[in-house]
Amino acid sequence: MDVEPDWLVWAREIQAIAQTGLTFSENPYDRERYEALRALSARIFAARTSALAERIETLFEGETGYATPxxxxxxxxxxxxxxxxxxxxxxxxxxxxxxxxxxxxxxxxxxxxxxxxxxxxxxxxxxxxxxxxxxxxxxxxxxxxxxxxxxxxxxxxxxxxxxxxxxxxxxxxxxxxxxxxxxxxxxxxxxxxxxxxxxxxxxxxxxxxx
Known part of the structure; x- marks a missing residue:
């Protein structure tokens, strides 16, 4: 099996940053930015797979707390x-x-x-x-x-x-x-x-x- 492509590593990291940021940030402007990052990560996954961005973002929304494996x-x-x-x-x-x-x-x-x-x-x-x-x-x-x-x-x-x-x-x-x-x-x-x-x-x- 090949090593994971860069886009997957980067998109996963963006999602983790967004998830952790939404967990700890109370500033509404920062939360908007983290939500935008989460949506961006979903769009990257959707562009490289057959899944819809909306479905992926819904999956991400269910992940809360500090992002861990x-x-x-x-x-x-x-x-x-x-x-x-x-x-x-x-x-x-x-x-x-x-x-x-x-x-x-x-x-x-x-x-x-x-x-x-x-x-x-x-x-x-x-x-x-x-x-x-x-x-x-x-x-x-x-x-x-x-x-x-x-x-x-x-x-x-x-x-x-x-x-x-x-x-x-x-x-x-x-x-x-x-x-x-x-x-x-x-x-x-x-x-x-x-x-x-x-x-x-x-x-x-x-x-x-x-």
Whole structure:
């Protein structure tokens, strides 16, 4: 995947400046300027994508407070045969990914990972290691509107049974050489999956970051 284009980096930064400015500024003239910056960012996104500027600006209006990266959690669950748990993501044409999603409030990132596994696969797991904390852009995922930090946990299987959900259409276990090629690359890449197998083989590996 290519590095993000300059226009995306700049438009995202403009949106973040506008969001943070609207959070802390009380001066009505400054607020007008920040709202204009937010609209400008939306127009840039619209000019480079198929989305309407109005729709993008509505999305931006829902973002309040100091602008920070969003948190995506992923669970690398292994069974006793060192097979990796994967699910088909309905929202991405039923492509395969590790269980996970946006982190919910009032839960730790590890608790979020456990919750996502239960909801998407039917299995109960225990977190054993923080394997990676990666920036989505640096990992060359498809371009996204907002900055995102991706948190990967190693997990052991505790129980349960394969159960698809509204979000997933299939649940499967895969040995290292048999991982599906039709991945939901917005959620996980083949390189990240390979790295999870490396962490499984060598639990003493340091947590990956950046």
């Amino acid at each position: 969003k948190i995506d959690v992923r669970a690398a669950v292994f069974d006793e045969s060192d097979r990796l748990l994967m699910v088909r993501e309905v929202a991405d044409q039923h492509r395969w990914t590790l269980p996970g999603g946006w982190a919910d409030v009032n839960l730790t990132t590890a608790e979020n990972a456990i919750k996502e596994v239960v909801e998407e696969s039917g299995y109960r797991v225990g977190v054993t290691k923080l394997a990676a904390l990666w920036d989505r852009t640096r990992q060359r995922h498809p371009n996204g509107v907002f900055s995102c930090a991706k948190v990967f946990f190693l997990c052991d299987l505790l129980g349960g049974e394969a159960t698809a959900s509204l979000e997933t259409s299939e649940v499967g276990w895969f040995a290292e050489g048999c991982v599906p090629s039709d991945l939901s690359v917005g959620r996980v890449t083949s390189g990240q999956i390979s790295r999870m197998f490396e962490h499984r083989r060598n639990p003493e590996l340091a947590t990956d970051f950046e």
